Amino acid sequence: MVNPSNKRKFKILVVGTGLAGASAAASFGELGYEVEAFTFHDSPRRAHSIAAQGGINAAKNYQGDGDSVHRLFYDTVKGGDFRAREANVHRLAEVSVKIIDQMVAQGVPFAREYGGLLANRSFGGAQVSRTFYARGQTGQQLLIGAYQQLARQIGLGNVKLWNRIELVDVVTVDDKCAGIVTRDLMNGEVQSHAGHAVVLATGGYGNAFYLSTNAMACNVTAAWRAHRRGAAFANPSYTQIHPTCIPQADDFQSKLTLMSESLRNDGRIWVPKDADETRPVAQIPEDERDYYLERIYPSFGNLAPRDVSSRAAKRAVDAGQGVGPLKNGVYLDFAESINRLGLDTIVERYSNLFEMYERITGEDPRESPMRIYPASHYTMGGLWVDYELQTTIPGLFCIGEANFSDHGANRLGASALMQGLSDGYFVLPYTIAPYLSDLLNKPIPETTHEAFVTAEKEARDRFQGYLDIGGTKGPDHFHRELGRIIWDYCGMDRSQIGLEKALAEIPALHAEFKKDLRVTGSGSSLNQTLEKAARVDDFFELGILMCQDALTREESCGGHFRSEHQTDDGEALRNDDDFAHVTAWEWSGNPSEPIEHREKLEYEVVHFATRSYK
Amino acid sequence: MSNLSNINLKIWRQDGPDSQGRFETHQIPEISDEASFLEMLDILNERLIEEGKEAVVFDHDCREGICGTCSLMIDGQAHGPQRGTATCQLHMRQFDSGAEIVIEPWRASAFPIIKDLMVDRSPFDRIVEAGGYITAPTGGAPDANLIPIPKPVADASMDAAACIGCGACVAACPNGAASLFTGAKISHLNLLPQGQAERYKRTEAMVEEMDSHFGSCTNHGECEAACPKEISIDNIATMNADYARSKFKNRKALSR
Ligand SMILES: Cc1cc2nc3c(=O)[nH]c(=O)nc-3n(C[C@H](O)[C@H](O)[C@H](O)COP(=O)(O)OP(=O)(O)OC[C@H]3O[C@@H](n4cnc5c(N)ncnc54)[C@H](O)[C@@H]3O)c2cc1C
Ligand code: SF4
Numbered sequence: 001m002v003n004p005s006n007k008r009k010f011k012i013l014v015v016g017t018g019l020a021g022a023s024a025a026a027s028f029g030e031l032g033y034e035v036e037a038f039t040f041h042d043s044p045r046r047a048h049s050i051a052a053q054g055g056i057n058a059a060k061n062y063q064g065d066g067d068s069v070h071r072l073f074y075d076t077v078k079g080g081d082f083r084a085r086e087a088n089v090h091r092l093a094e095v096s097v098k099i100i101d102q103m104v105a106q107g108v109p110f111a112r113e114y115g116g117l118l119a120n121r122s123f124g125g126a127q128v129s130r131t132f133y134a135r136g137q138t139g140q141q142l143l144i145g146a147y148q149q150l151a152r153q154i155g156l157g158n159v160k161l162w163n164r165i166e167l168v169d170v171v172t173v174d175d176k177c178a179g180i181v182t183r184d185l186m187n188g189e190v191q192s193h194a195g196h197a198v199v200l201a202t203g204g205y206g207n208a209f210y211l212s213t214n215a216m217a218c219n220v221t222a223a224w225r226a227h228r229r230g231a232a233f234a235n236p237s238y239t240q241i242h243p244t245c246i247p248q249a250d251d252f253q254s255k256l257t258l259m260s261e262s263l264r265n266d267g268r269i270w271v272p273k274d275a276d277e278t279r280p281v282a283q284i285p286e287d288e289r290d291y292y293l294e295r296i297y298p299s300f301g302n303l304a305p306r307d308v309s310s311r312a313a314k315r316a317v318d319a320g321q322g323v324g325p326l327k328n329g330v331y332l333d334f335a336e337s338i339n340r341l342g343l344d345t346i347v348e349r350y351s352n353l354f355e356m357y358e359r360i361t362g363e364d365p366r367e368s369p370m371r372i373y374p375a376s377h378y379t380m381g382g383l384w385v386d387y388e389l390q391t392t393i394p395g396l397f398c399i400g401e402a403n404f405s406d407h408g409a410n411r412l413g414a415s416a417l418m419q420g421l422s423d424g425y426f427v428l429p430y431t432i433a434p435y436l437s438d439l440l441n442k443p444i445p446e447t448t449h450e451a452f453v454t455a456e457k458e459a460r461d462r463f464q465g466y467l468d469i470g471g472t473k474g475p476d477h478f479h480r481e482l483g484r485i486i487w488d489y490c491g492m493d494r495s496q497i498g499l500e501k502a503l504a505e506i507p508a509l510h511a512e513f514k515k516d517l518r519v520t521g522s523g524s525s526l527n528q529t530l531e532k533a534a535r536v537d538d539f540f541e542l543g544i545l546m547c548q549d550a551l552t553r554e555e556s557c558g559g560h561f562r563s564e565h566q567t568d569d570g571e572a573l574r575n576d577d578d579f580a581h582v583t584a585w586e587w588s589g590n591p592s593e594p595i596e597h598r599e600k601l602e603y604e605v606v607h608f609a610t611r612s613y614k
Numbered sequence: 615m616s617n618l619s620n621i622n623l624k625i626w627r628q629d630g631p632d633s634q635g636r637f638e639t640h641q642i643p644e645i646s647d648e649a650s651f652l653e654m655l656d657i658l659n660e661r662l663i664e665e666g667k668e669a670v671v672f673d674h675d676c677r678e679g680i681c682g683t684c685s686l687m688i689d690g691q692a693h694g695p696q697r698g699t700a701t702c703q704l705h706m707r708q709f710d711s712g713a714e715i716v717i718e719p720w721r722a723s724a725f726p727i728i729k730d731l732m733v734d735r736s737p738f739d740r741i742v743e744a745g746g747y748i749t750a751p752t753g754g755a756p757d758a759n760l761i762p763i764p765k766p767v768a769d770a771s772m773d774a775a776a777c778i779g780c781g782a783c784v785a786a787c788p789n790g791a792a793s794l795f796t797g798a799k800i801s802h803l804n805l806l807p808q809g810q811a812e813r814y815k816r817t818e819a820m821v822e823e824m825d826s827h828f829g830s831c832t833n834h835g836e837c838e839a840a841c842p843k844e845i846s847i848d849n850i851a852t853m854n855a856d857y858a859r860s861k862f863k864n865r866k867a868l869s870r
C-alpha cells in the first residue's frame with residue numbers, strides 16, 4: 001500500500017486513453033498520484049474503444065436467469081477454450097458487477113426497460129442474458145463516461161494530458177522501466193518522459209491483418225517496442241476472427257465493418273444448399289436453405305461462440321455456397337424475427353446497425369438479409385502480465401486489449417469492454433501499489449540519463465531512416481501485402497505448410513520494405529505517411545512472431561485452428577497434455593529467432609472439458 | 615456495382631497553421647461506386663506518394679461514423695451531401711461521373727488548421743473538462759438498479775449522448791458557435807437523475823468555457839442540418855434554460 005499523502009510523490013505515465021487507459025488514469029488521479037496520460041489521438045474521447053457496438057457483460061443476474069459470478073467465470077474460461085489463467089478470470093467476473101454500478105453513476109445511458117430498470121441482451125457463448133448495452137453504441141457511451149472522468153481530473157490539474165503524441169520506445173535502467181520516448185505527431189519532436197511506473201493501455205494488434213474491424217490507427221508499436229526492450233509477448237497467435245462483418249467489396253477496401261454480434265439474437269444465419277443457386281433470396285424456398293449453425297449446434301444455434309461461427313462460415317463459403325456478388329458471404333436474415341416481433345421492434349433494437357449496413361452496401365436489411373463474413377477483430381494475445389498486471393519488465397504494466405490476460409484462446413462477446421474497465425478502474429489502481437511502495441523516497445533516473453539519450457537518438461535515426469530509403473512504394477502497399485500473407489496463412493485455418501511459407505515470405509517482404517519504401521514529406525512537420533511506415537515496420541516483426549507461435553502450438557484451441565488437429569467432424573482438437581500453457585516469447589534481437597518460455601496453466605476449480613456447443 | 619469516371623477534386627492544401635493555403639486539383643480517372651469517400655482519398659494519396667509528392671493530410675480513424683475524427687467540408691457542406699452521415703460513411707455512389715468535388719477543412723476560428731484538411735478541435739475538450747461529467751469517484755457507487763430511470767428519460771439522454779464530437783456543427787455555423795455540441799453534453803447529463811447534483815454548476819461552467827472559445831449562437835439552425843448524428847437543436851434550448859436558472863440559483867446561494 002502507498003499512503004495517501006505519499007501518492008503524489010509517484011509519477012505514473014499512462015500510455016493510451018481508450019477504456020483501459022482513461023479509466024486507469026482517472027482513478028490514479030483521484031487517488032492522488034501524479035499522472036501523465038498519452039494518446040496519439042487528438043483527444044482522449046477518441047480511441048478504438050469507441051467503436052464497440054454490442055455491449056458489456058456483468059454477472060448482475062438482474063434477469064433472474066441463474067447468472068452468477070461463478071457462471072460468468074466459468075463461461076469465460078470455457079469460452080477461452082481453457083487457455084486463460086483461472087485466477088485472473090475469476091477476479092474479472094467478481095469485478096464485473098461493480099463496473100456497471102460505476103458506469104451508471106457516471107451517467108452512461110444504458111438501455112432500460114419500461115419500468116426503469118436496466119435491460120439486458122444475450123451474447124454468443126452464454127445461456128444467460130447478462131449483456132448491458134446502450135443502443136448499438138455501448139463502447140461509445142462507456143468511453144465517453146471514462147473520458148469524462150479523465151477530463152475532470154485533467155481540469156482539476158491531477159492529470160496532464162499529452163495528445164497527438166506517440167510512444168516510440170520504452171526505456172529501462174537497471175532492468176526496471178524508467179520511462180518512455182515519444183514523438184510529437186505535430187512536429188516530429190522526439191522527447192523523453194521519466195516516471196516511477198509506466199502503464200501501456202495501447203489496444204490490440206488486429207490491424208496486422210491489414211483488413212480488420214479495428215480503427216485505422218490501431219497498431220502494435222507500443223507493445224512491440226516494450227517487447228524489444230524485454231517484455232515477453234504472450235500467445236500472439238490467439239487472434240479473434242469475428243463472424244459478422246460486412247464482406248470485402250473490392251481490392252482497395254481500407255477496413256471492414258463489424259455488424260454487432262447482438263444481431264444474432266434475432267437474425268438467422270444461412271446459405272443456399274445448392275452452390276449454384278442463382279435465384280433471388282426471396283425465391284429460395286425454406287427447405288433449400290441451410291441454417292447451418294442451427295443444424296450443427298442446436299443448443300446454441302445462431303449464438304454459437306465466435307471462433308466456431310467463423311469457421312462454419314468459412315466452410316460454407318469454401319464449399320462454394322457463399323452469397324453476394326463475390327460469393328464471399330453468408331446471409332444473416334431478420335425475416336423470421338420481423339414476422340414474429342414486428343418490424344418496429346427489430347428496427348428499435350438495431351436501427352443504427354441497419355443504417356450503417358445500408359450506407360455501406362446500398363442494401364436495406366429490412367427487405368433482404370444482410371451479407372456477412374468473418375474478419376479480424378480482436379487479439380487475445382498481447383504483452384505477458386502477472387496477476388498484478390505487471391509485464392516481465394518491473395515497473396511496466398499493461399492493461400486492456402494490449403495484454404494477454406483474461407480471454408485465453410478466444411474472447412466471448414462483450415467481455416473486452418468488461419476487461420478494459422476492470423483493469424483500469426478496479427485492478428491496476430491497487431495492484432500497482434506494491435511496486436511503487438518499494439520506490440518511496442528513492443531517486444529515479446531522469447531523462448538526462450544516458451539510457452534515455454540513447455533511446456531518443458535511436459528513435460530519431462529510425463524515423464529519419466524511413467525518409468531516407470527513397471524507394472517506390474508507400475507504407476500502405478506493404479501493409480496490404482503483409483496482411484494478405486498473415487490472413488492466408490495465420491487466419492482462420494492454419495497449417496504447418498502454410499505457416500512455414502509465411503515465415504519465409506514475411507521476412508522477404510520486410511527486406512523489400514526496407515529497400516523500397518517511399519515516405520514523402522519531412523520528419524519535422526505532421527506526416528501521416530511517416531507515422532504509418534513506423535507502425536508497419538513493427539507489424540512485420542509481430543507477424544513473424546504470430547506465425548512462429550501458431551506453428552509451435554501443435555493443437556487447435558479457440559481462435560487458433562490448426563488443420564492438422566481436428567476431429568472427424570471438423571471441430572477443434574485441443575491437446576491439454578502438451579499445450580495447457582501460455583507461451584511467452586522473449587525478444588532475442590533477431591525477429592526470426594524468438595526465445596520461448598512457458599507458463600503452465602493450473603486449474604483448481606474448472607475441469608478441462610471438450611468445448612461443445614452442440 | 616459500377617464505376618464512376620473523371621472525378622475532379624479541388625483539395626485545400628496548407629503546410630502549417632501559419633502558412634497560406636491554396637487549392638490543388640487532382641483527377642481520379644476511375645473509381646468504383648462501392649468505394650468510400652475516404653478510400654478515394656487513400657487511392658489518391660498512394661498515387662501521390664508514388665509520384666514523390668506529399669500525401670494529403672486528413673483526420674480519420676474508425677471509418678464507421680462513431681469516433682468523430684473525420685472532418686471534411688465537401689462542396690461547402692460539413693460531412694458532405696448525405697444527411698445524418700459522417701464523412702467516413704459517405705460512399706462514391708452519392709456522386710456522379712464527371713463531378714467536381716471541393717474538399718476543405720472545417721473553417722472556424724476556434725479550430726485552427728494544423729495541416730491540409732486537419733484542424734485542432736481541442737477547445738471541445740476544454741468545455742468537457744470545465745464540467746461535462748458527473749463526479750463519481752471510482753468505487754463506492756450504489757447498485758445500478760437502485761435508481762430506476764424511466765425509459766423515455768434514458769432514451770432522451772442517450773439521444774443527446776450520441777454526439778460524436780466531430781465539430782461539424784461549429785463548421786456549419788456562420789458564427790462558429792459550439793452550442794449544439796455543448797447543449798448535447800449538457801442535456802445528456804442534466805436529464806439523468808445522477809446528473810442533478812451538479813446540474814447548474816455544470817451548465818454555468820461549460821457555457822462560460824464555451825463562450826471563451828467560440829462565437830455566439832443566433833439560431834441559424836445550420837448545426838442541426840450538418841450534424842451526422844442528427845442531434846436536435848432542442849438541446850440548445852435546454853442549455854439556455856439551465857444556464858439562465860444557474861445564474862438565479864447561484865445568486866440565491868450567495869444571498870443566503
Ligand atoms: C468494431 C468493434 C466492436 C467491438 N464491440 C465490442 C463489444 O460490443 N463488446 C466488447 O466487450 N468489446 C468489443 N470490442 C472490443 C473492444 O472494443 C476493445 O477490445 C477495447 O475497447 C480495447 O480497449 P483498450 O482501452 O484496451 O484499447 P483502445 O481503445 O484501442 O485504446 C488504445 C489507446 O492507446 C493509444 N495508443 C496506442 N498506441 C499508442 C502509442 N504508440 N502512443 C500513444 N498512444 C497510443 C490510442 O491513442 C488509444 O487512446 C469491439 C471491437 C471492435 C473492433
Ligand atoms: S452535435 Fe453533431 S455535429 Fe456537433 S459535434 Fe456533436 S455530432 Fe458533431
Ligand code: FES
Pocket residue numbers: 673674675676677678679680681682683684700701702703778
Ligand atoms: S472516421 Fe470515425 S467518425 Fe468518421
